[in-house]
Amino acid sequence: MVTKFVSGSLLSGLLVMTAFSPVYAQSQASNSATAPASTLAEQGFNEMARALRELNFEATLVRSSGTRLEPMTWLHGTYSDGLEAELIVMLNGPDTRIVRLGEDTSYYFQPTDDSYTLRSDVTYGLLPAAFYQNFAALQPHYQVRAAGRGVRVTGRETHYLRILSSDNDRYHYGLWIDSESGMLLKMQMMTPQGEVLEQLQLTTFQERESMPISLSDLRGIPRPPRLHELRQRQPLQFSIQPQWLPSGFKLLRQTHRNLAATRLPTDYFLFSDGLTEVSVYVTEREAQSLPELGLQGPESIYNTSLQNHAITVVGKLPVATLQRIAENMAAAAPEQ
Amino acid sequence: MTDRSYEQVSALLDDAVHDAREQAQHIDTLLSDTDAQQAWGRYALMGRIMKNEASAQQPLDISAAVAAQVAQESAPTQVVQGRFGKQRLQRWLRPAGSVAIAASVALVAVLTVQQTQPIDPEQSVEPAFATTPIGGRSPVSYNTVLQSSEPTQAELAQQRRLLQFYLLDHNQQLQLSLQAQQLDEQIQSESETLSDETPQRVSNGN
Numbered sequence: 287m288v289t290k291f292v293s294g295s296l297l298s299g300l301l302v303m304t305a306f307s308p309v310y311a312q313s314q315a316s317n318s319a320t321a322p323a324s325t326l327a328e329q330g331f332n333e334m335a336r337a338l339r340e341l342n343f344e345a346t347l348v349r350s351s352g353t354r355l356e357p358m359t360w361l362h363g364t365y366s367d368g369l370e371a372e373l374i375v376m377l378n379g380p381d382t383r384i385v386r387l388g389e390d391t392s393y394y395f396q397p398t399d400d401s402y403t404l405r406s407d408v409t410y411g412l413l414p415a416a417f418y419q420n421f422a423a424l425q426p427h428y429q430v431r432a433a434g435r436g437v438r439v440t441g442r443e444t445h446y447l448r449i450l451s452s453d454n455d456r457y458h459y460g461l462w463i464d465s466e467s468g469m470l471l472k473m474q475m476m477t478p479q480g481e482v483l484e485q486l487q488l489t490t491f492q493e494r495e496s497m498p499i500s501l502s503d504l505r506g507i508p509r510p511p512r513l514h515e516l517r518q519r520q521p522l523q524f525s526i527q528p529q530w531l532p533s534g535f536k537l538l539r540q541t542h543r544n545l546a547a548t549r550l551p552t553d554y555f556l557f558s559d560g561l562t563e564v565s566v567y568v569t570e571r572e573a574q575s576l577p578e579l580g581l582q583g584p585e586s587i588y589n590t591s592l593q594n595h596a597i598t599v600v601g602k603l604p605v606a607t608l609q610r611i612a613e614n615m616a617a618a619a620p621e622q
Numbered sequence: 623m624t625d626r627s628y629e630q631v632s633a634l635l636d637d638a639v640h641d642a643r644e645q646a647q648h649i650d651t652l653l654s655d656t657d658a659q660q661a662w663g664r665y666a667l668m669g670r671i672m673k674n675e676a677s678a679q680q681p682l683d684i685s686a687a688v689a690a691q692v693a694q695e696s697a698p699t700q701v702v703q704g705r706f707g708k709q710r711l712q713r714w715l716r717p718a719g720s721v722a723i724a725a726s727v728a729l730v731a732v733l734t735v736q737q738t739q740p741i742d743p744e745q746s747v748e749p750a751f752a753t754t755p756i757g758g759r760s761p762v763s764y765n766t767v768l769q770s771s772e773p774t775q776a777e778l779a780q781q782r783r784l785l786q787f788y789l790l791d792h793n794q795q796l797q798l799s800l801q802a803q804q805l806d807e808q809i810q811s812e813s814e815t816l817s818d819e820t821p822q823r824v825s826n827g828n
Contacts, residue, residue, distance in 0.1 A: 389804060405801045415800060515798050538799050546794070547787045556795055563799070565792040576781055585792070587785055600792040 327432035330447050330463055331421040337468035338362075338418055339370065342494040351484040351584045360412075360488075363497030371501045372409055384409050385504055392509050401510035413486075416561040417470070424560050427452055427534030436462045439471040440488050449561075454478035455532035455607040456562060467493050475584065477604055484584045522553045524568045526595050530614035532607060534559040550574060564601030566611065571596040580605040588612050627651065631661045635669065 342363040349356040357377040364370050372386040381396035391410065392403040408415040416423060421430055429450050436446030439462045449459040455478075462472035473486040520542040535557040542553050545567075553568040574596040580588040588599045588608035597615050599608040630639075630648045639645040652658045 404797055405804050406797075407804060408800065410797050410800055513798070513801070515802065539795070539802070545787060545791055547790070548784065554795070556799055558799075563792075563796055565788075565795055567788065567791075574784070576784055581785070585789055587788060589785075598788050600788050 327430040327447055328421045330432055330445060330468075331430050331449075331461075333468035334447075334461065334463050334470050335418050335420060337464075338413070338470065340364065341467060341469060342497050343467075343469065343492060344494065344498045344500075345488050345491045347486060347488045349484070349486045357489075361498045361501050363494070363501045365497060365502075365505070369505075370407075371497065371504050373501055373504060374409060374412060384411075385507065385509075387504065390509065394510065403509050403512045405512070413470070413473070414561050424449075427532075427559050428456075428561060439464075440491050442466065442471060442491070444471055451478070451532075453532055454604075455610075456559070456603055457483065464491070469493070475602075477582075523551065524553045524570075524595055525617045526553075526568050526592060526597070526615050527618040528555055528557075528566050528611055528614070529616050531557055531564070531611055532559065532603075535564065538563070562602040564599060564603055564608070564611065566615075567596075567598040567600075568615070569596050569598075570594060574598075580609055592616075627655075627658060628661055631658050632665055635662060635665050 343361070345360045345362075347358055347360055349358070355378070359373075359375045359377065361373045362371070369388050370386070372384070374384040376382040381394075383394045383396075385392045385394065386407075386409050389405055389407045390403055391406045391408075392401065394401045404410070408418050421428075424430075429452060431448045431450065433446045433448055436444035438444070443465040444462040445465055447461040447463060449461065451458065457475050458478060460472075460474040460476065461470060463469070464471050469488075469491065471488045471491060474482050475484040476482045519539075522540060523542045536559070538556045538558050540553070540555045542551070544550065545552050550569045550573055555566040557564050557566070571591045571594050576589045576596060576598070578590045580586070582605035585600065585602055586605040586608050588605055588611075590597050590609075590612045592615055597612045599612045601608060631652060633639050634645070634648045634652065639648055652662060
């Protein structure tokens with residue numbers, strides 16, 4: 287079928303590839319000359335996504351952001367009936383453990399008993415949820431580049447992938463992938479200028495033939511209550527709405543609500559580009575009393591005011607992006 | 623079993639150990655050592671024989687009979703259960719060294735940018751649910767980009783708390799949104815037919 291479309295001059299060259307992989311040849315035909323390199327990188331990324339879901343492993347890792355170091359153990363495996371199990375234990379500070387069985391993720395906090403369960407097939411907080419999916423979901427707003435062989439990580443050979451945003455409005459990622467298993471061994475999140483904001487480094491990694499033994503009894507443990515959310519959404523109460531976001535950001539939710547801790551009546555917007563999210567809060571300026579400020583970090587925050595409203599933008603994005611979002615807020619165009 | 627420990631058993635039997643601590647120690651040894659217990663039984667029997675008190679009907683060792691009796695008794699029916707399976711939970715979820723600070727306190731302590739005094743845990747408002755199960759935000763990598771006037775300590779603390787609430791709320795919303803997406807995806811995948819299985823190649827080139 288492919289060969290039908292291909293003109294005669296290209297035919298000889300493409301026939302060879304068609305014999306091996308028709309799909310590859312097709313994307314080759316529609317893509318530019320950079321296709322092979324990015325396809326290779328994409329394959330590396332997709333292999334990592336699969337490894338995170340399918341490997342049986344026992345690992346320890348350290349997460350560092352700023353001067354903060356967080357060691358944890360990370361176990362993952364699959365029961366014989368296909369149910370995925372994951373256990374993350376924080377080793378420093380308050381006793382926090384996360385147990386994920388299939389699509390139910392439970393967060394256990396000790397000694398306070400405010401544990402809860404969420405319906406999610408990704409453990410929130412360790413890696414972006416997008417790392418568990420094929421890279422195609424992140425295109426075209428992100429690109430993945432293979433930078434050849436990486437350095438040794440945790441005593442293993444790696445290859446190095448970079449995830450870059452097409453514009454410079456988002457954070458970039460460096461990924462070191464185990465050449466043998468496809469497992470993610472090290473991750474860096476950095477600003478477009480290259481300043482590393484957060485790192486994750488496995489310190490031990492052992493792949494197992496079958497599920498790690500310590501996971502095999504997880505199924506029996508009691509699960510904390512499920513968190514449910516009211517589906518009812520209040521209509522927005524302030525006229526000011528975001529008018530500009532970096533390309534690819536889609537509105538996930540918008541509602542009016544009182545913020546949990548402060549009871550500030552707030553119009554709330556949540557946007558996502560598939561890899562990262564940004565929250566926009568609009569409230570009355572008098573009630574909020576924050577100065578104009580911007581903080582850049584693994585999670586940035588920007589606060590400003592417009593007319594009588596305070597605007598606060600929060601997200602894993604450069605503070606300049608948040609500032610641009612906040613400064614482009616305006617009264618919503620009347621519906622026509 | 624050494625000669626010395628036989629001596630100890632003998633002394634214990636004759637009530638010849640006067641130091642209370644030493645006696646307790648000897649009893650402990652006796653209770654944990656079956657050899658010593660047998661020795662005790664033999665010595666006691668010898669003592670009774672010498673005092674002509676021994677009787678052939680008396681069982682030589684009643685410990686086996688007691689153990690059998692205990693085994694026959696039914697298991698206790700009324701056991702007080704902890705909250706939310708805490709006992710079982712702890713078996714799995716207890717780490718090597720647990721630290722007794724509330725998660726909320728740790729979260730509040732995160733935003734100590736130019737903080738000189740530690741935040742009083744009593745004042746911290748506990749979030750409805752903890753939002754950064756893995757880690758939080760690093761205070762040090764924050765740089766204040768714009769800061770108009772010079773606020774007081776109290777104002778600064780209040781501002782930090784407010785900023786923190788925004789970060790907490792953002793993380794709560796992300797988790798809820800993750801769950802909402804999962805639930806929506808399920809509804810979709812239930813209603814979708816198998817036609818979706820055919821791979822679609824969309825050109826992202828230009």
